[in-house]
Amino acid sequence: MRSIILGAALLAGLSGGEARAGEIAQIGPRPFYLVDSMKPGPVQDRLRACGSDRTYTARAFSIAHRGAPLQFPEHTREGVRAAARMGAGSIECDVVFTRDRHLVCRHAQCDLHTTTDILARPELAAKCSRDFQPADPATGRKASARCCTSDLTLAEFRTLNGKMDAFDAEATTRAAYMNATPRWRTDLYATTGTPMTHGEYIVLVKSLGRRFIPELKAPEVAMPFGGYTQDQYAQAMIDAYRQAGVPAADVRPQSFQLRDILYWLEAEPDFGRQALWLDNRDETDPGFDPETPASWKPGMADLAALGLRTLAPPLWMLVRVGAGGGIEPSAYARAAKAAGLDLITWSLERSGPLKGGGGYYYKSIRPLIERDGDVLALLDVLYRDVGVTGVFSDWPATTTFYANCMGIE
Template sequence: MTLKATLIVAGLAASTATGAIAQDMVGGVTYGPRPFYLIDRMADGPLKEKLASCMAQTPSATKFSIGHRGAPLQFPEHTRESNIAAARMGAGILECDVTFTSDLELVCRHAQNDLHTTTDILASDLAGKCTAPFSPADGDTNAAAECRTSDITLAEFRTLTGKMDAANTRGTTVAEYMDGTANWRTDLYSVQDGQLMTHAESIALFDALGADFTPELKSASVDMPFNGFSQADYAQKLVDEYVAAGIDPSRVWLQSFNLDDVKYWVENTPEFGAQAVYLDDRYEASDDDEGLIDPNDPATFKPTMQELANMGVRYIAPPMWMLLTLDDSGNMVASEYTKAAQEADLGIITWTLERSGPLTTGGGWYFQSVAGATDTDGDYFTILNALHEEAGVVGVFSDWPATTTYYANCMGL
């Protein structure tokens, strides 16, 4: 059985037992209007015709569709509301980025030091505990703040509410600084409090929603060990919370940008390590610049894909632009990076669709390698199709999972 088939079969089997609960909680899967809006804006051709032919299909959850922090295109990320929205859009796998509080409790935040942009901490009584309290914009100096989960206890964390991840760096007051949501997102669904979650609470919620799990162990903003809490303790505690909840390891895709974390899971928690995902950020320069990777130059793949596989890595997850390039005719095709991963029999997952706004100007960082072929929002489907057919990905993170769900349902994934 292929990695892709194993992923789908395991997910379907795991979701059966909780399907009734999921129906009660989310009211069934729905696409909403966005996939149809995108199809309308596609260039005429076979792909548009295929997708249009599926407009009457019945929406269903799929492991191909992964909720990236829930559905943060419009909902405050890593909140209960954001993840329920993602499940309602058919995301079969949901993500909790995992960091820790000052009393070493695991919570869902994209970064240990993002509370000032993702919550109301600056407007709360906890503002004085921030690593760097708010300082207003003054002349050429931007407004700034830094608030970490490790600045506060779990009890204090629970008093915060989620907001859209944004900051107005020209703000001269806390209220102005907190009001920075991009004009292509919305604050409509953050008017009422967004409920933050611990990692354990995310496990319970995702399980009740019938979804599987892809927790990401985040790099700490504090020096490790922290109060005696080592990186190994951190990696192990994440796994322990799934064990305590009675979750089958086949439903969990642990993630980390730190290859040593993945190797720890492979060596010390092999049932979970078998599906651990190496998030590949070797496109960023390391301290000695030896980590840079060119997706179309295999000589820069250090370690090589086969070396990663020999370490026990079975899944790799780079950003979308590393997987695709344009051929001489302007078609999206697999990069050399993708071909090497395929040759090493690595399952490929990628991120993040609908993260960077409208595609009318090329789509920004996530689409940089195919910007010459993206000029309409309809091209979200064009790149999804290329990721499926050319790169053979087994899952796609999205900030609005309905789009990926619609594509997967139409293509029978």
Template sequence: MKQILTSSIALLLGVSSLAMAGNEPAQVGPRPLYLVNDMEDGELKNKLQSCSAGPFHRTDFSIGHRGAAMQFPEHTKESYLAAIAMGAGVLECDVTFTKDKQLVCRHSQSDLHTTTDVLAHPDLAKKCTVPFKPANPATGEDAQVECRTSDFTLAEFKTLKGKMDGANPKATTVEEYMQGTPGWRTDLYSQTGTLMTHAESAELFKKYGVKVTPELKSAAVEMPFNGFSQEMYAQKLVDELKQVGFSAKDAYVQSFNLDDVKYWINKTPEFGKQAVYLDDRMYEQEGFVATLDNMKALSDAGVNIIAPPLYALLALDNDKKIVPSEYAKLAKQADLDIIAWTLERSGPLAQGGGWYYQSVSEQIDQDGDMMKVLDVLAQDVGVLGVFSDWPSTVTYYANCMDI
């Protein structure tokens, strides 16, 4: 116990416990076994229970989605360190930019009002694209506010503190608005929330020996932005990885914008080889149906890895068993590798798991079903890795199954 606590504290203080130990252990904590114990009885549950004593080690199959965002403020140093401690072998910085065109880690260019304490800084809050307007209980109108990274210089951005993503839309005061953390998350670890630039996150990941998967986010501002074009934006992301010393084999640059992926394939082919197309066609393109032709069109363009949401990869067969979807089968036929997102982002699964599990919701009614889904993704779909808001769950599974 003392050794575990010492390692945890060392990580949170930024000291390389991995260097001290000379290997890459993972601290999975109680949640994975809680999920396993909540599973329906059967062979899979027995197998996963047999691994409870560990040992557990870091694995590239476990990808930290925004760090460990289920319990830590996303895209903060503390969230990243927690994910590293849990054995995530790949970490994500969602990349956007500031007013002075510096790359920073935020899920969206327009989320500072829900993911940071910017509204608690009056001098900065008044610079927001849409300054805070309280809700109107008489009319039912929600509070309005939008604070973008591009509203602030990097120096101003660095004065902010990350908080758990959430807001109270019925708030009549800034203080009420900022108190919106979902009940199944926690504010216990949001007392620091150190924001990071993309370069700083890459330096941190390099220090701990984990791989990186930065996502180039869509700009909320019109591009080019003060002379900063989309191509310059995509190139700067790669340049900062190179400057820190990341080799292309340890980086999975990603984007929902296929043109970004094609840019990397054509202009930085060493990084383009592992560039990830975040496939949103099934919910952004009305009437989209996966076909072998539209999957092969991606591979013909040089795309090697696609990453759709969990539900796109799963279906129910005639016996209501969770199986690979037609999308997943066609992607494999087109020689595309697959990464799935996002486990541990739906909260308790008693009501079917919500958006991420929509294609198999009939078979999702307890937290332990998360492991059932993970097993289908790993064994039947054959994904390269799984994004999770609490990476220890995937780390536990991957170690137990020797992935």
């Protein structure tokens, strides 16, 4: 089994990967459950014909979002390994910094209270920006806390244990606040969650023969932080790959902040040309509409002129309900392709059961989302009609399965 080799497009230029890079992907039963729950039609027929008895291998199209957080604590060694086993060609680390300015993997600078056991550790909870405050039904106050990586030193961060990302805003105790994993996820694999530094992530992903897709997270503290500037932070992330001997071709830096992309294009052009701009203007610009080009500031041609090559919006921005009642590319998707921009999108398998519309990630096609199998119907449109070159997923087995079945590297 270890003699099976990944497609050349995935591993071309990879340095230092061990033989494990050629392992067969373990996709498990979920993709077949999704196929069985699709609406009957040509896409279901083709995916069903793919079969469970064939060999599946890792694919570049399949990108692990924070590891495999549908069932494993995000940004942990265990989640990264699970994602690699499921055939993710690239594995994400969201990069933030500690109080002593070491880079670590965490989805947000201030999420330790929902993604780790910090609130159950009195000596560390006392260091939080805001320790746990219980809900007060009499006043309507919600339970809250705010614990940031920048509240802790690297040594303190290393002692944490990851847990499934969740909290209960109605909780009156710490234990209840922490014990809130949604029913459609699981704590079965959350008894151990080993947090990683950015450097440890590089070593692990390199050993697995996968590519790197680090995201520089926006700081949630005033910058400069003790003299640490945004540009120093952006540079430190790139420096880590240089120091580890990882070529720029194996790294896809990301940021929601366009200024970070422009910094990399200027200071580190080999890495900058690989960068993804994560477009969340729907959350930052009240006037933004993916069907109204005049609301896109900057526009697609402007982005291309700045040197951006890859745009990465959420799933819903790329699709709409077509005149015939099916899913079709949005005006945003068509304009991006016309401007010569590659598209990568996020995040599949993050919405739980799709009965009832699928929530945020499906909001532009909500009338068409009725069942779990619709995730594959959307994925098919994203690949065939929109032309995405990669898809983030919380359960990479699904995207690995689809890529193998459709012959995508």
